[in-house]
Amino acid sequence: MKLKIYLSILLLTFFLYSSKLHTLFAQENSKGAFFTNKYPNLFVDLLHKSELEVKAKIDNAFQQLFYGDDKNQRVYYPVENDMAYIEDILHNDVRTEGMSYGMMIAVQLNKKEEFDRLWKWAKTFMQHKSGQRKDYFAWHCKTNGEIIDSNSASDGEEWFVTALLLASARWGDGEGIFNYKSEALKILNAMLTKIDSSDSRKVVTNMFNKKVKQVVFVPAGEADDFTDPSYHVPHFYELWAIYDNKNRDFWCDVAKVSRDFLKKAVHPETGLAPDYSKFDGTPFNPWGGGNNNFQYDAWRVAMNIATDYLWFAKDKWAVEQSNRLLNFFYSKGIKEYPDLYTLDGKPLSNNRSTGLISMNAVAALASTNDNRKEFVEELWNLPVPEGQGRYYDGMLYLLALLQVSGNFQIYIPDDLKKNICK
Structure with a gap:
């Protein structure tokens, strides 16, 4: 009789302990990698x-x-001693999408030289220095840096900001344009400090509609009245x-x-x-x-x-x-x-x-x-x-x-x- 009671207590203890472990395991796995x-x-x-x-x-x-091979394989092209661009080969141009993707790939692979080269090219040729577009990026340029379209495609800025913040944490901040955190915060500030909305194509607006709290397709004219589902990156916003x-x-x-x-x-x-x-x-x-x-x-x-x-x-x-x-x-x-x-x-x-x-x-x-x-x-x-x-x-x-x-x-x-x- 005593043995049965003892075994029952052991089984109950084991069950409770196993249940607790299972609960802890489930809780751990219900959390994200952050x-x-x-x-x-x-x-x-x-x-x-x-x-x-x-x-x-x-x-x-x-x-x-x-x-890789210049004509058939590579998309990353160094220029001068300290810059590089990612080329859309099919259209022979440079886009903020590709530049920001290239920077994200570089920071994830711990490729600081490539990251800094891409960032300097984007900063030099694509980012507006003054006017109502200040701190936004021209989404579309020629490979020589000449701007094709001054408007911004919001996903480029989103990926630039996140890549810069990750670079700040991974490598630390440098001086000038390589103070990654400061540069990211400038872009974030620009996203929310333009005009709320406008139907004029000549008026630059916020990159996020403050009323509906969503990213806009393009922060200008009628293009800020709708969005692009692929621009919705909630995991980036959590980091911002x-x-x-x-x-x-x-x-x-x-x-x-x-x-x-x-x-x-x-x-x-x-x-x-x-x-x-x-x-x-x-x-x-x-x-x-x-x-x-x-x-x-x-x-x-x-x-x-x-x-x-x-x-x-x-x-x-x-x-x-x-x-x-x-x-x-x-x-x-x-x-x-x-x-x-x-x-x-x-x-x-x-x-x-x-x-x-x-x-x-x-x-x-x-x-x-x-x-x-x-x-x-x-x-x-x-x-x-x-x-x-x-x-x-x-x-x-x-x-x-x-x-x-x-x-x-x-x-x-x-x-x-x-x-x-x-």
């Missing part, structure tokens, strides 16, 4: 590749896209709130609003997002270019939702959405699906695109589907993009390699972590 500093490597976890194999793949992609004391509450609100917006913007069955939408998530096609469909910008929504969940895990809807999106593409054939669609899933192209395949692999970071392994495998098997289309495909491919391998990380001083949005 809190746990854990970044899964899906190439290792799902494909059973070695860490050395993964490193070699990333190194090879960086080497080819940054230092940590640094920007004056506007912390605003950036925290923007992060929450963006997460809620994305739920409205994606199709409830396919998970596809439009290129452009109104602030209520309604697809929008302002100039007749099919931007109410799932096109090139929209590929990136999958990356942003999954990375936001990986970093902060504030909304489990990201898991549901990533599952839905991957199931849609899986239903179209994992090795066959084209790159453009109506939101309800009708194909608009027969082309396969490395950029889309790459972004779908990033969605696997938030997905719980069994098929996520196959999307990761598709990324692993892709060659490094070459030829005329290597700019956009190549940038998304390299970003995806970093994210899926656990090498797209937050760098922030420990003493600032307390400023995180509640």
Whole structure:
């Protein structure tokens, strides 16, 4: 009898202890990498590749896209002794999108020389020095630095700011334009200190609509009356709130609003997002270019939702959405699906695109589907993009390699972590 009682007590103790451990484990895993500093490597976890194999793949992609053959491989071109640009090869121009992506890739790979070269080129040729556009960037330039379009595409500024803040934490701040934190805060300040809104194309406005608390497509004229779902990066806004004391509450609100917006913007069955939408998530096609469909910008929504969940895990809807999106593409054939669609899933192209395949692999970071392994495998098997289309495909491919391998990380001083949005 005593033995039975003793065994019962032991079993009960073990059960309670196991339950406690399970609860603690679940709580730990419900937090994002900001809190746990854990970044899964899906190439290792799902494909059973070695860490050395993964490193070699990333190194090879960086080497080819940054230092490969001038005509067919590289997109990064050094100029003078201390500058460089990322070229859109197909259009023979330079865009804030590519420059900011290049800087983000450089800080994540600890490539300070490349980062500083890109930043100096952007600062010298793209950033406005005076007037109503001061501290904004011209989104479109020639390779000699001449401005093609003085307007700003908001995603460029978003990625510039975040890359600069991560550089500040990883390498420390230097002097002048290499005081990364100071430069980032200047851009953040500019985003919110122009005119609230205007219907005149000649009037530069805030990059974030203060009333709806969302990023605008272009901060000028009628283009500030709508947004681009791929510009919604709540994980970036969370980091901005940590640094920007004056506007912390605003950036925290923007992060929450963006997460809620994305739920409205994606199709409830396919998970596809439009290129452009109104602030209520309604697809929008302002100039007749099919931007109410799932096109090139929209590929990136999958990356942003999954990375936001990986970093902060504030909304489990990201898991549901990533599952839905991957199931849609899986239903179209994992090795066959084209790159453009109506939101309800009708194909608009027969082309396969490395950029889309790459972004779908990033969605696997938030997905719980069994098929996520196959999307990761598709990324692993892709060659490094070459030829005329290597700019956009190549940038998304390299970003995806970093994210899926656990090498797209937050760098922030420990003493600032307390400023995180509640």
